[in-house]
Amino acid sequence: MKKSLTILQLYPRDMNIYGDRGNTLALKKRAEQHGLAVTVVDYNPGDSFPKNIDIIIGGGGQDSGQEKIKDDLLAIKDTLHELANNGVPMLLICGLYQLFGKYFKTQTGHTIDGIGLLDITTVAGPERLIGNIVIQSEQFGEIIGYENHSGQTYLGANMQPLGQVIIGAGNNSRDGVEGATYKNVIGSYMHGSLLPKNPAITDWLIEKAAINKYSTFTPATIDDHIIRLARKYAKRRPR
Ligand code: GLN
Numbered sequence: 093m094k095k096s097l098t099i100l101q102l103y104p105r106d107m108n109i110y111g112d113r114g115n116t117l118a119l120k121k122r123a124e125q126h127g128l129a130v131t132v133v134d135y136n137p138g139d140s141f142p143k144n145i146d147i148i149i150g151g152g153g154q155d156s157g158q159e160k161i162k163d164d165l166l167a168i169k170d171t172l173h174e175l176a177n178n179g180v181p182m183l184l185i186c187g188l189y190q191l192f193g194k195y196f197k198t199q200t201g202h203t204i205d206g207i208g209l210l211d212i213t214t215v216a217g218p219e220r221l222i223g224n225i226v227i228q229s230e231q232f233g234e235i236i237g238y239e240n241h242s243g244q245t246y247l248g249a250n251m252q253p254l255g256q257v258i259i260g261a262g263n264n265s266r267d268g269v270e271g272a273t274y275k276n277v278i279g280s281y282m283h284g285s286l287l288p289k290n291p292a293i294t295d296w297l298i299e300k301a302a303i304n305k306y307s308t309f310t311p312a313t314i315d316d317h318i319i320r321l322a323r324k325y326a327k328r329r330p331r
Contacts, residue, residue, distance in 0.1 A: 112151025114285025
């Protein structure tokens with residue numbers, strides 16, 4: 093029987109801006125190119141949390157979207173911690189990156205509690221950090237994306253960032269680092285969509301999930317010349 097992966101898209105109704113759905117589409121396509129069958133399951137507030145999830149993808153959202161999903165997110169907190177601690181790969185962008193941390197204090201001074209899976213805290217700043225962003229990551233090389241957030245995120249002492257900022261802001265206006273990683277969980281401010289332009293991350297998520305499930309993964313050779321052109325073009329765009 094063909095090997096298969098199930099991807100859970102977290103809160104697509106409220107947390108899905110600047111093309112974040114493209115992450116799920118790219119992941120599905122790429123996993124299929126590696127010879128895996130893929131099922132995508134949407135999870136919205138109030139749904140029952142499905143079993144046998146191999147990868148979790150979550151996007152960004154307005155503060156108002158974050159308000160809509162926050163109670164449900166806290167209700168599934170233990171499940172998400174358990175999955176993360178079992179090595180399930182996850183990619184959380186912007187609004188959900190913030191809420192996988194301890195809290196997000198919004199522009200109006202209201203605090204939205206997060207699930208504390210990542211040791212990060214976020215406080216809205218006076219300016220929005222907007223524009224194309226390029227970072228250098230030890231693990232994935234150069235990562236190219238787009239950011240748009242008011243939140244200024246600070247990493248706890250033992251949190252590893254995803255990378256060092258080359259162009260743009262990243263977690264905050266001060267530290268010069270972007271994103272956070274814990275086990276197989278990546279949090280990042282990078283929209284774009286991120287995965288279509290950064291297949292090294294896509295392949296990593298697929299590999300982690302396939303090894304968790306089948307103990308082995310044999311990648312296919314994929315022709316990435318169009319992706320390389322897209323990366324070259326995206327990198328040349330002004331901030
Ligand atoms: N509302 C959050 C902020 O402005 C997240 C924004 C986003 O997901 N793009 O910081």
